Amino acid sequence: MFNRMFIGRNGPDQLSFALIILSLLLSFVPWPYMFIITFAITGLAILRMFSRNIAQRQKENLFFMNLVNKIKSWYYRSKAKSQQRKLYKIFKCPKCSQKLRVPRGKGKVSIKCSKCGYKMIRTT
Numbered sequence: 001m002f003n004r005m006f007i008g009r010n011g012p013d014q015l016s017f018a019l020i021i022l023s024l025l026l027s028f029v030p031w032p033y034m035f036i037i038t039f040a041i042t043g044l045a046i047l048r049m050f051s052r053n054i055a056q057r058q059k060e061n062l063f064f065m066n067l068v069n070k071i072k073s074w075y076y077r078s079k080a081k082s083q084q085r086k087l088y089k090i091f092k093c094p095k096c097s098q099k100l101r102v103p104r105g106k107g108k109v110s111i112k113c114s115k116c117g118y119k120m121i122r123t124t
Ligand SMILES: [Zn+2]
Pocket: 093, 094, 095, 096, 097, 098, 113, 114, 115, 116, 117, 118
């Protein structure tokens, strides 16, 4: 029954699902006119589900999923970076601007650039 409702139509996808979640979250915002926005977002999600222009809706969903993946990978990369910063200090080679990773708390160390062989003394 539920599946038959969407024959020839786009049906629920990640973007529509995200729009419904968004409108649910926004409904908690204590602003008297928020219902207009949440109503519009929910309406948009429903219109997308019942849309017969499947190709266009799939394009939108794909665009949305790409965006989500970009945000996800950015988040995990910045998380890994901040974890690395706790253990390592990053220096930039003054000669070739290669980034060099040195473990923290070793005091004064001599660092040799892995790319151009430039030597420098730095405190970690
Ligand atoms: Zn270098």
